[in-house]
Amino acid sequence: MNTSTVIVHGATGIQGAAIVRGLLSAGHRVRGIVRRNSFSRLHADAEPVQADLLDPGSLAGAYSGADAVIVQLPLVFTDLALRQAEAVLDGLRKAGVRRVVLNTGTVLPPAPVGVPFVDARVLLSAELSRGAEAATVVAPARQYMENLVAPWSAPLVRAGEVAYPLPRELPVPWVALDDLGAAVAGVITATAPPPLRIVAGPQALTGDEVAAELSAALGQPVRWNSISPNVYREMLAPHLGAEAAAGIAAAYTPPPSGAPAPPELDPPELETGTTSLRDWAARQNWRVDQS
Known part of the structure; x- marks a missing residue:
């Protein structure tokens, strides 16, 4: 080693x-x-x-x-x-x-x-x-699973709702932070480290599919609720402060009409993690707010 x-x-x-x-x-x-x-x-x-x-x-x-x-x-x-x-x-x-x-x-x-x-x-x-x-x-590649168990999200999930500023129909390869850590460790030991490494989860899930995976892990019904970036800002502010909440929420604002689409991922740049959303969710302590 x-x-x-x-x-x-x-x-x-x-x-x-x-x-x-x-x-x-x-x-x-x-x-x-x-x-x-x-x-x-x-x-x-x-x-x-x-x-x-x-x-x-x-x-x-x-x-x-x-x-x-x-x-x-x-x-x-x-x-x-x-x-x-x-x-x-x-x-x-x-x-x-x-x-x-x-x-x-x-x-x-x-x-x-x-x-x-x-x-x-x-x-x-x-x-x-x-x-x-x-x-x-x-x-x-997109969002981290840990966003779902953050203190502004976990209480809602426990109550049966995922409130998130993404379209219900958008497939998202949610990635676990432990897979991010493994990817960084791999770059450190690589003989020829790549200039870019994009880390994705093993599944691209729509909003309803995210809710279904959480339902299975928590043993209770969970539904997806697409919210606006402004509502997300209001969720974040009590925990992160107004400035950080506004900055993060702005990242979810759709680009203006006519803006160039983001480039397609090049397969050699992509690393797919191994942690499924259901397995990740089953390991979380949803009864204790994360910090």
Whole structure:
């Protein structure tokens, strides 16, 4: 087994924690960049590291001695996101990191769109390869299953309703975060890591099919309810704050008429996870709100 020392940004977040688990399961040494008040949330087998996300020197120090860095930006929807992205790029170059993986956490457009949250990730995806020998962008094909058990969704699911801002008839390959973690670990050990890795779930499910899978896992009837992005924003706001809620909800707003369709996925770029929605749902504790 090829063991590496890997730095993980956002190691205590929902996505970051899944990536840490995947890396540790693959035998890697993990150092998680965390805030001082979140040390206790870091996986017990990972080493905490502090760094200032706006200070390239601080970041370069945190990256020192690492074989690879997993970059994830926080949920910031102002121009601060672009400053964070620029500092990370500068820090990576200063430290001379050889292998870098960007987890976008969302589907990205091919060019900036004037939204800092999106544009910061577009900037990173375009510039990572200029400072590292191997750079890979990892992104979901669509939504994460964990969105369904989030604190704004789980109570509704328990009550028999999936309220989500997607069309009922749209087939979506929902992906589990553990499959994301496995995909990132695979990129770290790959002899020739790809520039892009899209992670999808094993099934493309319509809204009614999602409800049917949840019904089977929970042992109770669950129905699908397509809601507007604005209603979704109202669901998110009490948990994430108004700014983050508005930013996330905006990502679900349909593109304007005449906008170019997203490119078709290239099969070599696609990695299909193994976790079905029903199996994932059966493992969740739906009686306890997630955080």
